[in-house]
Amino acid sequence: MADELELLRRANPVPSAGPRFGDRPLDEHAERRLDLLLRGDERGLDRLPHGEERRPRPRHLRRWTWGLGSVAAACVAVLTLMFSGTATAPAVAAPRPLVVEAGSAPVPLDRIAGRAAAAGDTLRLIEGTHLQAWSLAMTSGPGARPPVTLPEERLVRWKADGSHTELVVATDPRRPGKPVVTDADPVPRTVEDGHVLSRRTYPPSWSDAPPVARPPHDAVRLRAYLEEIDRTGPLDTPGLLDAVAGLLDNWTLGTRENAAVVRILADAEGLRPAGAVTDRLGRGGQAYVYDDRAHSVRRMLVLDPSTGAVLGLEETVTRDDPEFGVKSGDVLSYRAWMR
Template sequence: MADELDILRRANPVPATDPRFHDRPLDQHAQRRLNRLLHGERRSTSPRPLRRWVWSVGTAAAVGAVVLTLTLSGSTTTPAVAAPRPLIVEAGSTPVPLDRLADRVTASGSQRLVQGTHVQTWSMSLTSGPGARPPITLPAERVVRWKADGSHTELVVATDPRHPGRPVVTDADPVPRTVEDGHVLSRRTYPPSWSDAPPVARPPHDAERLRAYLDEIDRLEAMGTSELLDAVAELLNNWTLGAREDAALVRVLADAKGLRPAGAVTDRLGRQGQAYVYEDTAHSARRMLVLDPRSGAVLGIEDTVTKDDPEYGVKAGDVMSYSAWMR
């Protein structure tokens, strides 16, 4: 235990001076970092590579919980926990380079910047060690709305638009279980609060300042392409971007190294998009960014594992997480 405490104290993933963590639970970004510290590489004791993907949308404590394989009914029923398949690029579609898309996108649209978000997520929950159970995929929808007085509400619902009306698996309790489609997992109201630190601070709408803003979100690591995508997700989990911010973000992404155009895709909400793929070889992951080909808005980010990992029961091609942002 002392070793884990030393790691946490040195990393300080939730500094007391950071207003993002006042009077609210950890967000997904903080949870992911906490779980990477708890379950990832310990330089002094383990030669194994850092496991980026050992995380859950539940509380940090739930990562170690025993996961049960749940089914809708009977032994012949398709498991309710089946992971979504990776998005497939349309055969014969023409990839659009990011710099060309950035030149095409204008900041003159009617969409305005709004504090708050509406996002659908699918996240893999993993366990390892003796008694570990197969991974399960947890779908949820989250709506955050801010009010003029600085207060805001957060509504989280268990739902999967791929299977409307069917029961949904959730880890809202210590042991995963099925609930009705549309079941409210949490409904919270937060008191007024203000911050000048990203991602709560208002994002700028020019590329250079937006890049610095995103860099400030991810303070623990150098800003590579994978870290940039993490920061973009964190931004979109707090703000619905306007046309000017969308245009600036596409310009920032166009400068990212290793983010290659892949072609047209249809996302999990049925929207047409352009896919851009980053091969994160250091973490055996493939990251796909989906952009609206007209406005440049980020439609989604998909993380797929590229190497089997028997310890956690994942195979190459498994979708570890997917976020689809809506307006």
């Protein structure tokens, strides 16, 4: 399984010493719980001060999907997890919301579209994708447990005969070499970094339906292509962002396709420039934000300022939801696409 993880890291090496891996220090309570777990003293969890009680092991966890059809992601700064039938899991640091760099100048999407168009045809369209994602598993109702971060990395490659392979491993570039929480079994448990969750080979297929069909590289035809992906009615901004994500889950775009995507995004209502950000893989980008009030979600799209390539898409809740244990400002999902 180490070979598969090394394959992914060679495809997009991420230095473990990068500044993006710096998490906030644990508070006194978290340090105390972590120390008890590292010493194997589960009984000590029953003797926590300030009237705290040891939480029973959760009977089930499930992934919460918001109405937009996006998979939710981490929302807790530090979690101590205990799963039935498994050893005690280590504390898990969840991603924090991306922060726009103070004083950075927002760049209009029209300007990014112009840069992308001027880049020519330097990058080619590739069938397949390389994706790092953080998703959320959570429970609801009485006795619900805190949400759990589930990091995965996915590599999809197509072959000349129309067949393709899909490799999914449990890994978190913020914590290289550390245990990773997964619910792929589907019982949540911890696995070693690089654990293969699935490795599949699919027979030849030549579909003419999006998003499997080859995407066009002019804005008018690509918008029609994205409308076929969405299929929920007129392509509004939430639907457009979902459709672009669906496209990137199947294709690694070339220079011309990137330019067409940005041209379409430039016309999206309510998608506003926010400034410069550094994404979760350490790449510099420009952030564009859409407030989806109907679903109480803020969406942040991160673009490469030179090529217009979509680097990531983050979703953050804007309203407390006690039933699922999320609060306004918690990250619900994040996906990072790579070449």
